[in-house]
Amino acid sequence: MSLQTFRMISRVLRFDNRDTRARSDKLAPIRYVWERWMQLLPLMFNPGPEVTVDELVLNMTAGLQGHNITCDTFFTSYDLGQELLMRKLSMVGTVKKNKPELPAEILQVKDRAPLSSKFAFTDTTTVVPYCPKRKWNVILHMLTLHKDAAVSSGSDKKPTIILNYNKNKGGVDNLDKLTSHHLLASE
Numbered sequence: 776m777s778l779q780t781f782r783m784i785s786r787v788l789r790f791d792n793r794d795t796r797a798r799s800d801k802l803a804p805i806r807y808v809w810e811r812w813m814q815l816l817p818l819m820f821n822p823g824p825e826v827t828v829d830e831l832v833l834n835m836t837a838g839l840q841g842h843n844i845t846c847d848t849f850f851t852s853y854d855l856g857q858e859l860l861m862r863k864l865s866m867v868g869t870v871k872k873n874k875p876e877l878p879a880e881i882l883q884v885k886d887r888a889p890l891s892s893k894f895a896f897t898d899t900t901t902v903v904p905y906c907p908k909r910k911w912n913v914i915l916h917m918l919t920l921h922k923d924a925a926v927s928s929g930s931d932k933k934p935t936i937i938l939n940y941n942k943n944k945g946g947v948d949n950l951d952k953l954t955s956h957h958l959l960a961s962e
Contacts, residue, residue: 845943890932894924
């Protein structure tokens, strides 16, 4: 569609009456369509038990319960996890080592054996640093879904939390790829 055609359609296409709409409502031209969309969206969109989130908007979690949210490093935080817990959602994601809520003992890698895991628990949170190689930690922050120190029986001895994260993190990577492609295409 050409720009000229788009502008012509935009001038004549209306979802409301200009004379009766509220002057302060910037969404007024499409308010009816938007409200109808928001009404029908929960009926049309029913995610599975695993949900991958990158730019998580908490308002979008309304109506979701019992799902596990997989986040990337940028979004994983203790506060977000607690907020999701109040909404009856669980979360798994990688955590940066500079997060203040991480205990110093769990960050120690000096005397850790390769393929070892250390588990730290609170009532609502499990933190697992996994050491795949000597002096190298991969930290995962998990809320409510895993309450045990389960480790795989494979040769890598990965915690089940990491296996769960790895199973679902492809959605985060795909979302990043799609949104970056869309952003580049729209520039």
